[in-house]
Amino acid sequence: MFLHYLKQLFAFDSSHPLLFTQFDFWAFFFIVFAVFCLIVGRQKGPFTKGHRLLRNTYLFLVSVLFYYKTSGWFVLLLFFSTLSGWIIGILLDKEQSESRRKAKIWMALGVIINLAVLFFFKYAYFFTDIFNTITNSHYSIAIKIILPVGISFFTFQNISYIVDVYKRKITHVENVLDFAFYTTFFPQLVAGPIIRADQFVPQLYKPFFLSRRQFGIAVFWILNGLLKKIILSDYLAVSFIDRVFDNPLLYTPFENCAALFVYSLQVYADFSGYTDIAIGVAMLMGFYLPKNFNSPYKATNPAGFWKRWHISLSNWLKDYLYIPLGGNRSASWPSYVILGGILIIIALMAKNLYATLVVSAVITLLIAVYILFPKHRKEFNTNVNNMDTMLLGGLWHGASFNFITWGGLNGLGILIYKWWKKIAPAGRIIAVTLTAGLTWVLHIVMPCPLLNMLNFTTIVIFIAYTLLNITQLIVQHWKQDFNIQKTSASIIWNTLLTFTFISFTRLFFRSGSNLDPAEANEVAWRTASQMVNQIGSSWNLQQIPQIVSHYSAVFILFAIGMIIHWLPEHFKRRYRLWFAQMPATFLVIISLIAIFIMRQFVTADVQPFIYFQF
């Protein structure tokens, strides 16, 4: 039985990829780590090139095996991507001193190769669909394209390496095996974080070192990640979220709305849980991966959220997209082409007079602002670059218009926040009142679920903002230096508002996830519009206690998850250190208990259906 299992463990089986949450991965890692001990344990004296190559080559081979287990022969694509990146890095670096222009060509070639790989595997169906819709044609892709796991991560990693070498932030990696290890390091290969060459490459040349406390921290991250992934993410998904997103029309408006909020926690637990485990596993082998999440739902505005969420991607987009486009200084022609192109494609695809009119109006308005307000051109350009970054960042997450919409909404949120910061309190009051009034009139004139939702949201914002301002005026009467913006009430309101905004943008994110690329656009839009339809319909408030009681486990977990998420950072750091410094025996026992608890969630019965008919 044992030998058979080992054989299975190292053979490719598409239905059993190595996942951090399954025993197979830990059995695999145990064997990998045992050999790693032999390699590292033999290293006595100074850390020589031989030692380094032996360790890095071993980890590279293990990573290849890990990727093969996950993606089969797509491992050849990983080889190609790695090898091309390494060769171009060398050629580019050699040209640096002789011809900057030639170096630029090599850099461009490297970027194009990686983007071409990404576009072919990830966006072929997406662009075919756009072409077919616009031209009323029915072209299809002759071969079935399967998306290789982690392609978005390793191509971006390669691009960052090539650009950094070009910018002389780093020099090229001499040895192909070292470089291959950097691009394929298995803990982060599948779901990030995106590691940058300047952060990781120096670690390649350092010997193994792990302090007792770091060991404890590594165990903490692994358990923390597993608990997040299995209890918060997987349980919430199977018991509630997935079924609502599968068939939104089967669920009440409250359930649809709750699914969005619970999904916000679930997607965070899923993604950050995976990253936590990756950080812990890498740390056990003496490597340090960057922090990818910093309690994102503590953010008090959309811009702050993006500094805390998927930090490695946000930084990547800032350094390799936003700044090259012109950043906050100027704009380049691609800035306008990207924004204009996306808007025109949307208008053409919608094939709807209203959509065409709206897009035309937006483009005309943008051109008018650009021409009529030359003094604000710098600000205008910054906003265009910001929007481009968010739209393309959205597209990076998945090949469907839902992701572009999601990115666009986040971009819009950031722009509104930036504008909000600049205007005076009186202007803010007028803006909130006008918006609430406008949505109220619109929802009366054109009653539809989307406008019902918008009307409700703007009215709540109007009431809250009015209350905050009245409080400011009253308290200011006695205490002149009083600033409501610095009070807990204001911080809580801003945090909740940001969380709600992010959760609603996720409507488009989740609807477009886990879909067959060939039909992603259609299915994603249908799900999103059905959810809007449900949430914007009339609510039966009497059902809510029944629903909450039926899904009590889900709502309790959600509440616990959010409370832990919102705990102060210094408190979290303290209990992390307390855990890390516990005797090793305790760590083993706690791990055992944690695994036992997690197993109970894996085997827990799924909530049966309740029918609260429309």
Place this chain on the structure above:
Amino acid sequence: MKPKKILLLFAILIALLALLCIFFPKNGVTIGKTTLRMPTLETIMHHDELLAKAEIEEVMDTLPIEEAASEAERFIMEMEGDSTRFWLPDDDPHFFQPLYEKLSSAKANHRFVRILHYGDSQIEMDRISNRIRTRLQREFGGGGCGMMPIAPIIPTMTMSHYASGEPQRQSPFGDTLVVRAHGNYGPMVQSHRLASPVSATYTIRDKKEHNLAMQRVKLIFNNRPGPISATLKWKDASGSWQSLDYSENEAGVHAMEWELDTAVESVRLNVNGTGDIYGVLLDGTPGVAVDNIPMRGCSGQQFTQINRDQLASAYALMDVGLIIMQFGGNSVPYLKYQKSRDEYCEAIGKQIDRLKECCPEATILFVGPSDMSERYNGNWRTYPHMEQVIESLIQTVNAHGAAYWSIYHAMGGNGSMERWYQQGLSGVDHVHFSQKGADKMGDIMGEALLKYIKNSKL
């Protein structure tokens, strides 16, 4: 910290886990309502074998075909081992003959023969019905997308529907907002009471699908004493608006009908007066019309709650050829014991009898539940009593003179829901089909039905 020490701790943890797996009771430890479980070592290490066990063996056996008296009998014998077979009362090979007669002559006789497809949430949004409709209309002619309520209840993928006026919905099922109306529900098992003028707009979603266009509109309603009037508006071939009014003063179940010169993509119906609207038939050319009537959360026991005479009067205005009852999924989890199965089947028998009584000319087909899974020890498994439920249903349905078709068998039998889920054909709940799955099932059902109808002729 030395890597060897880390490895040792890792090994200790794995050893402890292995011991826990070995010594933990296989059936778990129950504390109150919760059962604590740990996997066995076999479960962890032999997942390929588990998978193999879960694989469904498709039943491909065919029974020997004996000499048969007619082609219809021969066909029935051929189909006996097929997963898409029908179970017919007394194995009557000509069971669908009356339906075949109606459908095959509908076009020539300028009739709109209706197929009423009642079902639970599996058919919401016109799922499954739309594929049956397409298949049958291709064969026997006809168009349009069938019966719709006057006010939208749940969106459908076929028709975009808006209404103003907020008529009051009445139904024997639904949440606390739905009014119970003492049997006054009509053929859609729900009606809308007029309180103020109602304006409903119906527009087909897929304009490329010309077969959905409407050429005959029929309003079925139960008038209370007092006048009720209706106006249909549509754009003619030249693009100008046309309208036609009707009114009715007499109480009781009536219909108003509009025949248009050309098929149109959109119509607007304005209704004013006092009465209960049962439904609006949106048909195309003569032939077969298929109505999608979803009843969320229902197990098919609501027909006896409809006023018998009103239902019979409404059916008489509709030319019903076939009534499909697709239920059972909502009851399966609760039918663990023979007693509960007997009770459910008895209730279903009564529903069939009631429908036959109200619509004696119609053929009745009961479509049983799909394969459904529950989570057990971390894995999905078919409800253990699934086959017993189906067996009981087949006996009851046939005994009451209706045919039975099994989604469960068509899917592949025990464990097939998990396989459908893996292929993206069902939802994560392992109960409902995904859109793709519903399309596939609609095609299978439509094809099987057509085959039986065509092979039933004398």
